[in-house]
Amino acid sequence: MKAAPRAPFHSQGKDPVALLGVSVTGFATALILVILAVILGSVVLQGLPAFSWRFVSTVPKKDFFDIESAAVLPMIVGTTIRVLVMTVFVMPIGVITAVYLTEYARAGSPYTRIVRAAINNLAGVPSIVFGLFGLGFFINFIGKNLDEFMGAEGPNFGQPAVIWASLTLAVMTLPVVIVATEEALKAIAPGLREASLALGATKLQTILRIVLPNALPGILTGGILAISRAAGEVAPILFTGAAYFMADLPKRLTDQFMDLGYHTYVLATQSPNIEKTTPILYATVLVLLLLTFSLNAVAIIVRARMRQALRAGH
C-alpha cells in the first residue's frame, strides 16, 4: 500500500503555486485592513488638533472656513434630527412589511416574490436617484400640492425641508429595516408561536405579544443599521433639505438644516484655502464618524440589555 496522502497544510509548503495563492489572497485581505486602518488612523490623528468642546458645542459664523470660529453644532443637530424623523417613518412600515412576509404570506408565492424583488431593487437604487425622487415626488408633487391645498402664501411645504429629507432617507433605508426584521422574526423558535396558538391566542395576539417582543433586539439592530447608513448619506439630501449655511438651528419640520456629511463635502470642495482648512475638515469627519459609531454603540448596548431582560423574563 502506498503511503496515505499527506495532510493538506504540509503539501502547501512545497507546492509553489499553492504558496503563491495563499500569499496573494492573504495579501488582499491585509490590504483591505491596512487601508481601513490608514483611513481611521488619519481621521483620528489629523482630526484631533482642531477637535474641541467648543468645536462641537457652538454655532459657527457665516464664514465657517475660519479656523478660529469653525464649529459643527448645527450640523450635529441637523443630522440627528433628520435621522430620528426618518426612523419614525421607516420603522413601522419596515417592521409591518416584514411581519407580513414572515407571518402571513406563503413562502414562494408570486406576491412574496414580487415584494422581495422590489426590496432588492430598492436596496440597489443609486442614492442620487433617491434625491431626484425626493425632489420630484415629495417636494414638487406632495409639497406643492399641500401648499395649494392649504392656500399658503409662497412655498411652505413645496421647498427643501427636514421632513422631505427624512422621508427620502426613509424610502432609501426601508430595505435595511425589512431584511433585519425578517431575520429576527425567522430566528424565533416556531415552538413559541405554536405554543401561543395552542393556548388559544389568535394569530394577531401571538404576533403582538410573543413574536414581536422576542424579536425586538433584532428589530432594533435593523433600526441602527438604517440610522448609521442614513447618517452618512449626502446625495439624497442635496436637493431635499440640506442647507449651505443657516444662522439658527432648525425649529420646524419645514425648515432646512445643516448637515455633517454635506458640510464635509462643502469643506472638501469649496474651501478658499484647502491647506489652511484641512484641520477643520478632518475634525468634521471625525465628528461624523464618532456620531455614526456612537449611534451604533448605544444601540448595541440597548440590544444587549434587552436580551438580558428577555432571558430573565422567560
Added chain:
Amino acid sequence: MGLKRGHKARPVERVAEILIFTVSLSTIALILLIFIFVGREAFPVLLGKTNSALIQPVIPAANLDQLRPEEVREYLGLTAQQFKEMDRETLMALMESREEASNDIPESFRNDPDAKANTTQFRYLIRPHQWTGYDRPEYIWQPVGTIHKYNLMPLIVGSLKVTLIGLLFAVPVSLGAAIYVSQLASPRVREWVKPGIELLAGIPSVVMGVFALLLLASLLQRIFGYQFRLNAFVAGIALGLTAVPLIFSIAEDALTSVPRSYTQAALALGASQWQASWQVVLPAALPGVFAAAVLGFGRCIGETMVVLIASGNASTMSWSVFDSTRSLTATIAAEMAEAVAGGHHYRVLFLLGTMLFAVTFVTNFVGELIIHRLKGRMEGRG
C-alpha cells in the same frame, strides 16, 4: 383548517391582516413611484417636447386674440394649471417679454445655426456635433451658457471609466480576501477581518471621497507620476473601496454556501487546502462571484459623493484614465441646484437619473437572479 376558520370568524384579525397586507405593498408602490416621478420629469425630453434653442419662433403679442388657447399655452411653455390661473393681461405681458428677449439676442448669434437648434433632440444628446467655432464634430456637455450643449457621451464614458477602474480594483481584492477568509484563514483571523469589513462598510462615501482627495490622490500621483492630481483613476480606486464590503460579502457568501463535502472530497483525494479552494470550491461558487461583480457594478455606477469629490469634474470626452472626469451621478449632484425646475436643463438631469435607475434596475435583477439560482442549486445538491 380549524385555525383558519377561527381566524376568519374574528373581524379584528381580518382587518389587521388586510392592513398589514396593505403596508406590505409599500415597497412595490415605492419602486413604481420612483420610476414614475423620476421618469415624469424626464419624459418631455424623450417625447421631444422640450426646446432649448436660443432663437425660437416669435409670435407678435398683438396676435394673442387670433390664437387658440392651446397654442398660447404651448407657445409660452405653461402647464395647464398655470395657464388656467392667468388672465389676458398676464399672457399679453408674457408674450411681450418673449418678444423683447428675442430682440435682445446679440447680433453674433443671429446667423449661427446652433442658436436655432433644439439641443435636447436625440442627435445632439448622443451623436457628436460640429458646433460653430469648432473645426470638427465633438461630444460636448456644456449646459450653462448661451447655447446649451447636452451631449451625454462624455458623462456616460466618464461613469463607465470610473466604474471599470473601481471594479478592476475591487473585484480581485474582495475575491482574494473572500477566498482567504472563507477557505484558508484560521477562525481567529476571521474574527478580525469580518468586523473590519463591516467597519469599512460603515464609512460614509463622503468620507471615502475626502480620503481620496487628501491622501490617495497625492500617493497615487507620486507613484504613477501623471499630470492631473484628481482624475478617473483616483476616483475609481476610492469607488472600488466603497464597493469592497458589498463584493466581499456576496462572494464570501457564495463560497461558504458550497457544501463542505466538496472540500472534504478534494482533501481526501490528496488536494491541498489551496487546491481544494481554487479548483473545487471557487468554480462551484463562480456564478456567485459573477453576481458579486454585477452588483458591484450597479453600486459603483450609482455612487455619487466619491466621484464628485475625487474625479476632478471636467466633463470632457476622453478615454484616458488619468484625465479629469465627470460621471452621470456627479453631474446631477453638481448641477441640479442651478437648474430651473421644469426647464430643459432640469429635465435632462432627470433623464440622467432615469438612465441610472434603469441600469441599476437591470444589474440588480440579474445579480439577484444568479444568486437565487446558485443558492437553489447548492441546497439541492448539498
